[in-house]
Amino acid sequence: MTGDVALAVAIVVLVALYVTWTAGRLDRMHARVDAAWAGLDAQLVRRAAAARSLLPHLPPGAEAAAVDERAIAALAAGEHGREAVENALTRALRAAVGRLPRTPAAEVALTELDAASTRVGLARSFHNSAVTDTRALRRRRLPRLLRLAGHRAMPSFFDVDDTAILPPW
């Protein structure tokens, strides 16, 4: 009898420990996603700023206007609809770099854009890796059943074209 009670208590304690541990783990993972998003956001802003610093070197025209408009849109964008805004900026940049004159100043601006794009790629990879981990854990039975994630939204992947933007020269 006492043996049964002891066993039941032991099981309850173990389950409680496991649930607490999983909840803590989930919390840390969400924090990692938030941090990764903050990092990605910073790099996207840096890229938009780098895009705008190309403007003085671009001949006036439709391409330059498109870069300006979309860079400003990217700087203003929140988390919602960000992918579309960033892809639009990438397309505008691709169309514009062809018109960039090969001057030392333009090359400096382009190097900065390239550095920013590389970091967007890295930050995106790290962000998506954090999202993968979190989603995998949240889809497991126990966290779902006990709603261990609370009210936090399921984190989503961030997918944009961040391949290098290169001038024809």
Added chain:
Amino acid sequence: MRVGLVCPYTWDVPGGVQAHVRDLAECLIEMGHQVSVLAPVDEADEADLPAYLVPAGRTVPVPYNGSVARLCFGPVSLTRTRRWLRKGRFDVLHLHEPTVPSLSMLACFAARGSMVATFHTATARSRALQVFGTTLQPGLEKITGRIAVSPAARRVVVEHLGHDAVLVPNGVYVDRFAGAPPLDGLPAGPRLVFLGRIDEPRKGLSVLLEALPAIAARVPDVQLLVAGPGDVDDVRDDVDPRVTDRVHLLGLVSEADKPRVYASGDLYVAPNTHGESFGIVLIEAMATGTPVVASDLPAFRRVLDDGEAGALFPVGDAEALAASVVALLLDGERRRQLSVAASRVVQAYDWHHVARQVVEVYETVAAAAPVELDETADEPDVEDFGQEDDPGRVSEALRRWLAVVRERVAP
């Protein structure tokens, strides 16, 4: 940027990961970053260690991944790791091989914040990964950015740990190797060079020794220079009696002499049988301008640009090795071509280039929180005594304990 690097293997034994950590640390310091390296130290005097190194205790030998790894774990190492993390206040913690149950894993468990991990191993069937892969997954989830040194290493990360990793290759200080003079007092005749642990089967010295009589039959005055730590007598027993006088065992060579060893060869031979993730030795040899003959491992094939920058032979095939070496020793023009192609290839692996890519990863990751102790994994630090290298501390701790006991017994 304040960077904390963790090396899981003994600092005072030469090895690929150790060299990588050392070179990366020195390159980062040169670039103006503040760097501290935490690594196990077995034998070396504190005075011989570089200023950036913090010893984390001694290691235990464990058979791992086809050879003996000296790993570091236990309460003393954990305490030292926690102390190092607390003092370091790092912007980024960079762990090397965190799947190996050693210091990097301890640091990963003990810390939180911006963490980068570099995966070196390309051995998919590594026992540690199989055993620990799933169990320790939660601990490794904290890592923010993952780097793999080769596509093979990246595949291990993706398939066994379910993560993605960015590719940043191993580095070599190309300018330290280029133009190194050959060693003094070398034996006359065409020279082959082997460098690596001589008692480690996967480095493949036995394949080369097996091929040597066939090579000597075609190139009678051929000489073989063998450099690297290990039991010299065991190797002597392996040498065919007909070619004993051709094998020159140099033993462990200093870092400073390594470029000269490569430069002493007409050919550098890498007969590795498996377990090689990257082939840093190849790049070092290539940087000195010595043409390379290597076994056809995926990592070697990649570094040698599919055979454009060095000759390849089937893994473990002594006959093919002999044929390849003989053909090259008889063809000076081909050796020159390989050497030219190689010096072009190695530029991409120069540390100054590679470290910049690593810093890009740091900067991306460090946008998150700085590194601190993970208080959810908190436990009291153990008293740091019981290390044999520290007799003063042990007796001091005993004296304190005796004083406490005496106080309680005699009022």
